[in-house]
Amino acid sequence: MSKDRTSFLTRLLDERREQQSFRELRLPGDKVDFCSNDYLGLTRNADVRAYIHRLMEERHPAHGSTGSRLLAGNYEWIGSVEQDLANFHQAAAGLLYNSGYDANLGVFSCLGRKGDTIIYDQLIHASIRDGVRLSAAQAFSFFHNDITDLEKKLKHASGNIFVAVESVYSMDGDLAPLAAIAAVCGQYGAHLIVDEAHATGVIGEAGEGLVQHLQLTAACFARIHTFGKAVGCHGAVVLGSGELRDYLINFSRSFIYTTSLPPAALAAIEAGYATFPYMQAERKKLAALIAQFRAGVATSALLPGTTPIQAVLTRGNEHTRNVAQRLQQEGLDVRPILHPTVPKGSERLRIVLHSFNTTAEVDHLIKVLSA
Numbered sequence: 001m002s003k004d005r006t007s008f009l010t011r012l013l014d015e016r017r018e019q020q021s022f023r024e025l026r027l028p029g030d031k032v033d034f035c036s037n038d039y040l041g042l043t044r045n046a047d048v049r050a051y052i053h054r055l056m057e058e059r060h061p062a063h064g065s066t067g068s069r070l071l072a073g074n075y076e077w078i079g080s081v082e083q084d085l086a087n088f089h090q091a092a093a094g095l096l097y098n099s100g101y102d103a104n105l106g107v108f109s110c111l112g113r114k115g116d117t118i119i120y121d122q123l124i125h126a127s128i129r130d131g132v133r134l135s136a137a138q139a140f141s142f143f144h145n146d147i148t149d150l151e152k153k154l155k156h157a158s159g160n161i162f163v164a165v166e167s168v169y170s171m172d173g174d175l176a177p178l179a180a181i182a183a184v185c186g187q188y189g190a191h192l193i194v195d196e197a198h199a200t201g202v203i204g205e206a207g208e209g210l211v212q213h214l215q216l217t218a219a220c221f222a223r224i225h226t227f228g229k230a231v232g233c234h235g236a237v238v239l240g241s242g243e244l245r246d247y248l249i250n251f252s253r254s255f256i257y258t259t260s261l262p263p264a265a266l267a268a269i270e271a272g273y274a275t276f277p278y279m280q281a282e283r284k285k286l287a288a289l290i291a292q293f294r295a296g297v298a299t300s301a302l303l304p305g306t307t308p309i310q311a312v313l314t315r316g317n318e319h320t321r322n323v324a325q326r327l328q329q330e331g332l333d334v335r336p337i338l339h340p341t342v343p344k345g346s347e348r349l350r351i352v353l354h355s356f357n358t359t360a361e362v363d364h365l366i367k368v369l370s371a
């Protein structure tokens with residue numbers, strides 16, 4: 001390709017390099033994992049792996065799904081996994097998507113119609129933002145976790161109103177004040193949609209998520225649980241009424257126009273969920289490691305969340321990169337989160353704790369951070 005035809009790419013990449021925000025794909029290597037979303041270590045659990053293999057042998061004769069759900073890709077096992085997930089999460093119905101990104105894109109792009117309103121937390125995940133962009137509804141953000149601002153936006157809303165929040169915010173690691181949000185949504189007749197990506201498997205007696213933990217299932221119009229995190233595989237489920245499920249099957253384009261999940265994914269989802277109720281010791285250990293980390297770091301730069309996602313504000317792309325590099329040299333896999341992924345001035349280290357991390361590893365991390 002001639003230089004002219006690629007020069008706009010070169011220019012844009014150079015801009016990224018100048019801003020120290022150039023993104024690279026990296027392999028984790030053999031460093032201590034303070035980065036992955038495998039909160040409970042299910043992706044490396046030998047019992048889960050053996051169970052997945054057994055399910056694949058026993059449950060379905062093919063290893064591909066062969067088409068979209070509306071054509072050849074609808075097989076019996078998918079429907080039964082959806083019903084099991086709905087039962088586990090105390091919902092009337094569930095619909096599987098190929099990823100959390102697809103689920104949010106598919107839900108938000110089709111629910112809000114012309115004249116409707118979508119209101120979302122300013123720190124909401126990119127997948128919901130993209131879904132909102134594709135929707136014909138008007139949309140406003142509200143200040144992060146700010147009920148007063150949410151109510152202000154609700155007062156100006158029209159048509160069907162949808163409010164989107166996460167139960168655990170993916171970059172700050174803090175919780176949404178869900179009970180207060182549900183109450184104000186009830187007051188204004190708004191449909192509350194909660195993305196439980198980082199709460200799945202981690203929050204609740206059996207890892208059911210924050211909504212069930214707070215007994216707010218009846219206050220939610222829809223919930224999205226994703227499987228790429230604590231479940232340890234891939235995919236997502238949208239939970240809600242049977243009517244919502246039928247609506248999505250008919251109008252949600254990221255559900256309709258794609259090949260459905262393969263049996264291997266279903267086996268991993270089923271095995272992950274079958275394991276959750278027996279992971280109480282792991283959840284307890286994870287909570288202890290989070291407390292150890294927070295007590296040890298005790299810096300004003302530490303954001304307040306008490307979840308496995310611990311954010312340390314380092315500010316500035318260059319500085320954040322340098323600190324992350326130092327941690328990497330010490331054998332600790334901590335990644336920098338740079339602008340434009342987060343707003344300028346809030347660049348950070350996103351440290352993820354897992355039930356399989358040891359107290360010695362967390363001590364090492366604290367020492368390097370303190371230095």
Ligand code: PMP
Binds near residue numbers: 104236
């Ligand atoms: N929602 C949130 C809050 C997330 O953090 C993510 C993943 N980063 C997603 C949705 C997308 O999920 P998936 O990785 O399964 O596409």
